Amino acid sequence: MEHLDIPALQKLDAQHHLHPFNDNAALAKKGTRILTRGEGCYVWDAEGNQLLDAFAGLWCVNIGYGRRELGEAASKQMTQLAYYNSFFQCTTEPTIALAAKLAELAPGDINHSFFVNSGSEANDTILRLVRHFWAVQDQPRKNIFIGRHDGYHGTTMAGASLGGMKGMHKQGGLPIPDIHHIDPPFWFADGGDLSEDEYGLVAARRLEDKILELGPERVAAFIGEPIMGAIGVYIPPRTYWPEIERICRKYDVLLVADEVICGFGRTGEWFGSQYFGFQPDIMPVAKGITSGYIPRGAAMFNDRVANVLKAQGGELAHGATYSGHPVCAAVALENIRILQEEKIVERARTEIAPYLAQRWAELGEHRLVGQARIAGLVGALELVPDKRQRGFFPDRGSVGVMCRDFALKRGLILRATWDAMLLSPPLVITREQVDELFDKAWKALDDTAQALGR
């Protein structure tokens, strides 16, 4: 491989590149890690370190790195017709085919896609079009969205407002009006003496309380990630989503499942709603739709919403230059073809998920781990000061970072949110690679415990 002048590149990066979700001053001092290559579940950095990527980039590289077919699909489409828009009563063949393919895959009667470039934009689209949906039916006051504290729905004005991250709300004057939040379902910290199933109902009924407080005639939609990813992989009890669904139906509140992480096989089902057994009305998708090879998102709507938008919506005053980008659609189609033909989602569910769950539970026995939670191929290890209690370290966050850095030294990429170590490997991970993941994670936990003097 060509030799890179790492310090020179790091210097240029520090001078000219603002990094998202980073303290840029601190990062400039430390220097960024430069990644150069990927193959399957591994990536390599500029120093030549081989790293097992147990986070699939950023929850997205579902089919693994280095699949030439996706590059070839992009190349073919770029050569034939690099771009055309969907504005001027036009579209392109890959965009039509992708919309049809998504309708086939999506649960229930979610049959309609509005294409965008990211998960954040999908959520912006949903906020606007849902408010429009109610407004054209003479209910302009039914415009409130309810999300969850600590939820994550992206970083645009609407995305960050629908999300409930306090640190994000502090920057840029958020949340925008008419967005409310309820507490998230996090049994580990919040469940008290309740069983998980009892707690799931209690957590869901916070939605009913909030709807009644605001007035059902004011509440347009509820939005939630089937599994709350960014905050630390909060996997709700089995009772939670069916109860949320019941409440939404009762008050005619649209149910939005943010499938940006869960979609396209993360839980071993195609969509998170299928894993939990509920039927959303609307879902944003992104990330796994292209396995991260190219940007693409979609706001997907069921027949009821789409039919009103079509029949009564008039001109939809919304869209992006790249809404129907044919190259992104071609890559998404190729990614989905591979997921289907190689039965990657089924294999993840039947062969890998049970084995991963077993090894994850073994990691849960480590003295630093208070809870090992997992659903399909997404999980977390909650690091705690006292294994017998469901409590946090006083200096929350520092132990997670320590463990993450130890893992990296041992050639394993895990993400840390607070003191939870997050897992989301490519769906193509093998049993041998699960063993490698286990060994490296266990050693990183040992390193961390030792550094803490435990």
Ligand SMILES: *Cc1c(COP(=O)(O)O)cnc(C)c1O
């Ligand atoms: C990543 C993410 C988003 C935002 O997607 P971007 O493509 O980063 O804009 C939205 N919702 C969830 C649940 C996500 O994890």
